[in-house]
Amino acid sequence: MSEFNTILIRIFFTCLSVTIFYAHAEWNTNDYMKREHSLIKPYHGVGVIIPNWDFMGSTMVTHNHVRLTKDDQSLQGALWNSLPCYVRNWELQVHFKVHGHGKDLFGDGMAIWYAKDRMKPGAVFGYMDYFYGLAVFLDTYSNHNGEHNHQHPYISAMVNNGTLHYDHDRDGTHTQLAGCEAKFRNLDHDTHIAIRYQDDTLTVSTDIENKAVWKECFVVKGIKLPTGYYFGVSAATGDLSDNHDIMSIRLYELDMPGDVKDDEDRTNIIPSASFYEPPRERIEDPKPSMSGVKTFFLMLLAAIGLIVIVIVGVMMYQKHQENARKRFY
Ligand SMILES: [Ca+2]
Numbered sequence: 001m002s003e004f005n006t007i008l009i010r011i012f013f014t015c016l017s018v019t020i021f022y023a024h025a026e027w028n029t030n031d032y033m034k035r036e037h038s039l040i041k042p043y044h045g046v047g048v049i050i051p052n053w054d055f056m057g058s059t060m061v062t063h064n065h066v067r068l069t070k071d072d073q074s075l076q077g078a079l080w081n082s083l084p085c086y087v088r089n090w091e092l093q094v095h096f097k098v099h100g101h102g103k104d105l106f107g108d109g110m111a112i113w114y115a116k117d118r119m120k121p122g123a124v125f126g127y128m129d130y131f132y133g134l135a136v137f138l139d140t141y142s143n144h145n146g147e148h149n150h151q152h153p154y155i156s157a158m159v160n161n162g163t164l165h166y167d168h169d170r171d172g173t174h175t176q177l178a179g180c181e182a183k184f185r186n187l188d189h190d191t192h193i194a195i196r197y198q199d200d201t202l203t204v205s206t207d208i209e210n211k212a213v214w215k216e217c218f219v220v221k222g223i224k225l226p227t228g229y230y231f232g233v234s235a236a237t238g239d240l241s242d243n244h245d246i247m248s249i250r251l252y253e254l255d256m257p258g259d260v261k262d263d264e265d266r267t268n269i270i271p272s273a274s275f276y277e278p279p280r281e282r283i284e285d286p287k288p289s290m291s292g293v294k295t296f297f298l299m300l301l302a303a304i305g306l307i308v309i310v311i312v313g314v315m316m317y318q319k320h321q322e323n324a325r326k327r328f329y
Pocket of ligand 1: 143
C-alpha cells in the first residue's frame with residue numbers, strides 16, 4: 001500500500017471518529033431523548049436501511065432528508081418507527097419542510113401519527129382511514145371552501161377509536177379536536193412542529209417563524225392514548241403536489257426519574273377524547289339583505305317614535321304657554 005493511501009485511510013478514520021464523537025456528544029446532551037424512537041442524520045445504517053425505521057410508497061432517503069413525496073401528482077409515502085412506544089408522557093419534535101413549484105395550488109399535505117397499525121397505505125394523507133390513535137394533520141390544501149372559516153395551510157388533530165371516518169372533502173373539519181392556521185410552506189428557514197402528550201393533554205406548537213421559539217397552536221385536554229402504539233409520518237399528493245420532507249424526528253420522554261407514577265395499565269385502553277370541537281354544520285349566515293331590512297325598520301320605528309315624542313312635547317309646551325298667557329290676561 002502506498003504512503004498516500006495510508007494517509008487517506010488515516011484521514012478517513014479520523015473523520016469517522018470525530019463524527020462518532022460528536023454524534024455521541026449530542027446523545028449525551030439529550031438524556032431524555034429516546035434514540036430508538038428518533039430519526040437523526042446520518043440516517044443510514046447499513047445500505048439503505050434506517051435503524052428502527054421503515055419506509056414505504058414514494059419515500060426516498062437522501063443524506064439531508066427523507067422525502068415522503070416529491071413535487072409530483074398522485075404519490076403516497078410514509079415513514080414508520082418499527083418499535084412500539086411505551087413512554088407515557090412524551091414530546092415529539094419533527095423538523096420538516098413542505099415546498100414546491102405551486103404558487104397558489106399545492107397539496108395535499110402530511111400527517112404525523114401515533115397509531116396502532118403501522119405501514120398501512122390509505123386515503124388519509126397516505127395512511128389508512130378508520131385508524132386507531134392520534135393524527136396531527138399538516139393540511140396544505142383546502143378541499144372545501146366555505147365549510148370552515150380558516151385559511152390553509154392548517155394544522156389540526158384527530159383522535160380515532162377505529163370508528164371515525166376522516167372526511168377529506170371537508171378537510172376533516174367534523175372530526176377535528178382543534179386546529180390553527182400555520183404558514184409553514186415554501187419557507188427558506190427551518191420549520192418545526194412539536195406534539196406534546198402529557199397528563200392526558202395534547203399540546204401542538206410550531207416553530208416556523210425563524211425565531212427558535214415554540215408558538216402554541218392548540219391545547220386539548222382529556223385525551224386518552226394507550227401505550228404501545230407506533231410513531232409515523234406520511235404524506236400524499238393528488239392532482240396537486242408538493243415535496244414533503246422530514247429532516248429529523250426526536251422523541252423526548254417527559255417522565256422524570258422520581259416522578260410519582262400512577263399504576264393505570266395503559267396498554268389496552270381505547271383512544272378517546274372527551275372534548276371535540278362542535279361539528280361545523282352548514283349553517284347559512286343570516287342574509288345581509290334581511291338584516292339590512294330589519295335594521296332599516298328598527299331605525300324607522302325609532303325615528304317615528306322620536307318625532308312623535310318631539311311633536312307631543314312641542315304641543316304640550318305650546319298648550320302650557322297658551323294657558324300661562326290666558327292666566328296673565
Ligand atoms: Ca385538505
